[in-house]
Structures are given as structure tokens and as C-alpha cells.
Amino acid sequence: MEFQQEIIQKNYIVSQLQEFYPYCIEDTDKSTPEQIVLRTNLQNEEEAENFKKHYSAISNTNWIVYNYNPNPQKFVFSKTWLCHHSKRHKRIAKRNADCKAKLSIVIKKITKATKKTDKYLKYDMPLVGEVKISLLHTHNTTSAETLRMLRVNDEVRQQFYQYFSDGMSPIEAIRFHENKFLLEDNFIGLANASLNPTHNQIYYLHECWRDTNLGSSINPFDKLKEKVPFYESIGTTVKFHDDHLWAVLLVTPLMKRNHPLSSSKEIIFIDSTASKQRYSSRAAFSPWHWRIEIYNQISGYLIRALLRTLGADPKRPMNKSEVAAMVLIGSQCN
Ligand SMILES: [Zn+2]
Numbered sequence: 001m002e003f004q005q006e007i008i009q010k011n012y013i014v015s016q017l018q019e020f021y022p023y024c025i026e027d028t029d030k031s032t033p034e035q036i037v038l039r040t041n042l043q044n045e046e047e048a049e050n051f052k053k054h055y056s057a058i059s060n061t062n063w064i065v066y067n068y069n070p071n072p073q074k075f076v077f078s079k080t081w082l083c084h085h086s087k088r089h090k091r092i093a094k095r096n097a098d099c100k101a102k103l104s105i106v107i108k109k110i111t112k113a114t115k116k117t118d119k120y121l122k123y124d125m126p127l128v129g130e131v132k133i134s135l136l137h138t139h140n141t142t143s144a145e146t147l148r149m150l151r152v153n154d155e156v157r158q159q160f161y162q163y164f165s166d167g168m169s170p171i172e173a174i175r176f177h178e179n180k181f182l183l184e185d186n187f188i189g190l191a192n193a194s195l196n197p198t199h200n201q202i203y204y205l206h207e208c209w210r211d212t213n214l215g216s217s218i219n220p221f222d223k224l225k226e227k228v229p230f231y232e233s234i235g236t237t238v239k240f241h242d243d244h245l246w247a248v249l250l251v252t253p254l255m256k257r258n259h260p261l262s263s264s265k266e267i268i269f270i271d272s273t274a275s276k277q278r279y280s281s282r283a284a285f286s287p288w289h290w291r292i293e294i295y296n297q298i299s300g301y302l303i304r305a306l307l308r309t310l311g312a313d314p315k316r317p318m319n320k321s322e323v324a325a326m327v328l329i330g331s332q333c334n
Contacts, residue, residue: 010036010135016058021051023125034136039120042129045077048105051131052081053154055103057194060141062151063103064088076107076128084151085139095149101134150194152201160202164209170202 010026013036017024023041030037042048056062063081066088071078081104082088085097108114108128110121120127140146152160163173181190189195197205215223224240231238235253 013055013059013133014038017055020054023127025127027120027130030132034134036133036135038129038131038133039127040129040131041125041127042077042105042107044107048077048079048107048129051105051129052103055131055133057153060147060150060192060194061101061137062194066102074109076109078104078106080104083134083137084149085137085146097137097139099138101137102132103134104132106130144191147188147192147194148198150192152197152205153194156195156197157205160197160205161209164206165213170199170206173206174199174202 010031014024014026017038017040021040024038025040027037027039040051042051052063062084064084064086065079066082067080069075069078069080080102083099083101083103085095085099086101087096087098106129108118108121108130110126110128115121120130160173160177163176164170168176177196178190181187181196193201213223215221221240224238228238235256237251237256
């Protein structure tokens with residue numbers, strides 16, 4: 001398969017970088033038609049990594065680590081990356097364009113010896129960072145196909161975690177996020193997976209968010225135990241029974257306040273939680289103000305079994321004494 005070579009415009013790169021790095025200049029002595037060499041005032045590893053992220057965003061490229069050379073005697077920082085369309089560590093054939101483009105960042109030490117050989121270190125603002133960027137790629141960097149293969153950028157990742165924390169499901173987050181681009185007629189942004197992730201990327205982000213916030217599917221109780229003090233601090237009562245069949249009782253301040261209201265007593269509300277898609281097993285059952293959440297593989301069966309234990313017809317609204325009994329069952333599980 002043959003790939004066209006694409007040359008990324010030097011001038012465009014420099015002008016875009018200078019908006020964020022005003023001291024960034026081109027070292028015209030070292031630059032070649034295939035490679036641009038820049039000097040800038042990067043101070044440490046964090047700033048170097050941020051520079052790489054920033055360059056990735058403006059050039060629609062992603063980079064994988066090729067060589068990290070921690071040598072504090074010689075450099076403050078030295079690292080080289082390869083374009084993510086190189087053949088290195090490539091499991092997905094479609095990403096492999098055998099691209100040879102490299103990006104390297106070195107932060108030099110200021111010593112008498114280095115000052116003698118490097119004029120940029122003598123500036124009032126020493127330009128200790130030396131960045132070398134290959135301008136030749138074996139693939140297009142602006143085609144829709146290439147843009148869809150970019151990795152999600154960190155800010156967008158955090159944005160999606162916030163959507164999920166706000167209660168959106170993955171598909172709701174996808175629509176909400178896409179609409180932002182459509183409202184601005186920003187079709188390039190829409191096609192760019194680093195800004196508008198693919199569905200697979202979003203479902204993966206949701207899995208990461210869920211593991212962090214709801215616990216793993218294997219043992220969700222670790223996370224719940226961790227969160228109980230927080231729930232208690234905001235007035236929510238949480239009781240749970242942890243066995244091969246497991247149950248959780250949750251009573252929020254609102255439920256407690258609504259308990260004496262006659263207007264609440266005829267309401268039965270059955271809801272499903274954000275995690276239902278994952279386990280196909282979560283159900284939240286709220287007779288009146290009391291919410292009982294039951295999590296397990298046969299939650300539907302367990303709800304009916306609980307209702308039968310109470311002598312209740314699952315299809316018939318229960319009275320208050322039955323609700324009290326239901327709560328008692330939750331408490332017995334503790
Ligand atoms: Zn490339």
C-alpha cells in the first residue's frame with residue numbers, strides 16, 4: 001500500500017505555537033525542509049509534555065514514546081516520540097502507515113560549557129528547550145479518516161467524566177457533545193476524535209468513569225463502603241447486605257422528609273440506575289418515599305420475592321405498614 005507524503009506547513013506551526021509560547025522561535029541554522037528545529041523556554045518535564053500535547057492539537061497528530069533518556073548529568077529532559085501511524089507497537093493495521101515522523105524535545109542545562117556552544121542559552125530569557133519536529137508524514141493529517149483515529153484529548157476526557165457525573169448515559173453524552181459542534185457548524189471539529197470522540201472511545205471512557213465512581217463489576221461494594229461516610233455526612237442512610245445475593249437500602253433526606261406526607265403515599269416509582277446497562281441487573285425500587293436498591297443478577301426475582309414475603313401483590317400499591325415492613329427487611333439485611 002502506498003501512502004502520499006504530506007508536508008506540514010512550517011509557518012503555520014510556528015505562528016500557532018507562538019500564541020502559547022511567545023518566546024518560541026525557529027532555529028533556521030538547523031532547520032531543514034524535512035524537519036523544523038525550534039527553541040523555546042521550557043523548564044521541566046511537565047512543560048515539555050504540555051508542549052507536546054499542544055503541538056499534537058494544532059497539527060492533528062498523536063505521538064507514542066520512542067526514546068526517553070533521563071540523564072540529569074547532561075540534560076534536564078530528553079525524550080523522542082514517533083507518530084502514532086508508525087509501525088511501532090501496532091496492533092490495528094489501519095493505524096500503521098509506516099510513518100517515520102518524529103518529535104523530540106530536549107531541555108538543556110545552562111553551564112559555562114553549554115553556553116559556549118549554544119547561543120540561545122545566552123539570551124536574557126535562555127531558550128533551553130530544543131524541539132525537533134519532522135514535517136513529513138506518510139499519511140494525510142487532515143482527512144476525516146485520520147482525524148477519527150486521533151486519541152481523546154485530556155480536557156475532552158474530563159468533560160465526558162463530568163457529563164457522566166451529571167447523570168448522562170453514554171448515548172446522551174454523545175448527542176449532547178455532538179450538538180455543540182453542530183450548533184457552530186464546526187464539521188472539522190465534529191470529525192476530529194480528539195475533540196469529538198468516537199462511540200467506542202466514549203463507551204471506554206464511561207467504563208473508566210464507572211470503575212472509578214461506582215466500583216468494579218466484580219466487587220462494587222468496595223466503592224460503596226468507601227462512599228458510605230460521605231452519604232452519611234449529607235444525611236443519607238445507606239445499609240447493605242453483602243453476600244452472593246446482595247441488597248442495598250438507600251434513604252435520602254428527601255425521602256425522609258416526604259415520609260409523613262399523605263400526597264406521597266400512593267406513589268410507586270420504579271427506576272433504573274446508570275449502571276443497569278452494564279450488569280443488566282440493577283433495579284431501584286421506590287415505594288412511596290423509601291427507595292430500596294437491589295443489585296444482583298436476579299434483582300427482578302428478588303424484588304418479587306420480597307413483595308411476596310410481605311404478602312403483597314407486586315402489581316398492587318402497598319400501604320404504609322407494608323412500606324415499613326419493606327424497610328425493615330432492608331434493615332435486616334444490614
Ligand atoms: Zn505520521
